Amino acid sequence: AHGNQPIQHMLYLYDWSGQPWKAQARIREVMEKFYDPWADGYCGDEDNGQTSAWYVFSALGFYPVCPGSGEYVLGTPLFKKAILHLSGGDVVIEAPDNSAGNCYVKSLSLNGEDWPHNYIRRADLVKGATLQFKMASEPSVRRGTAPEDKPYSMSTSK
Secondary structure: OOOOHHHOOHHHHHHOOOOHHHHHHHHHHHHHHHOOOOOOOOOOOOHHHHHHHHHHHHHHOEEOOOHHHOEEEEOOOOOOEEEEEEOOEEEEEEOOOOOOOOOEEEEEEEOOEEOOOOEEEHHHHHOOEEEEEEEEOOOOOOOOOOHHHOOOOOOOOO
16 A cells, blocks of 8 residues: 555564565665656655655665664665765766666675665765665575674664
8 A cells, every 4th residue: 555655664674584585676666667767656655755755765775764863774776876965965876787687786886885774864864975775686695695784773772
């Protein structure tokens, strides 16, 4: 029921289960099936811009599932390159091998360092950052599966 805003974060919950490749596949599926470039090109309600915001964040490759946590949960970028111009510096998101067939994150680096986690911290983005996604056609069933790779949870108090 993706058209109902209270459920839109659900696809990202695979990142907490240690199976981020399932989030990547389903997020890309929803972006391709339920959105198109027309005036009414989104599914369901567009209350206060939430459905559009879900798409924009998801197309960048991350989403604020729990905004107060200071983390964005990883999904799968839609573009080969995107640049966000922030007051603290640019956020450059690169996924040169990205395609309809390459929706799985094989690896990710943050400012040139390997980033195995299923989240990006807001603090790392607001001062400018470079995210380099290596994409693949097959899921990486080892990346993002360690307990420390999961996004914030009150139940684990990380």
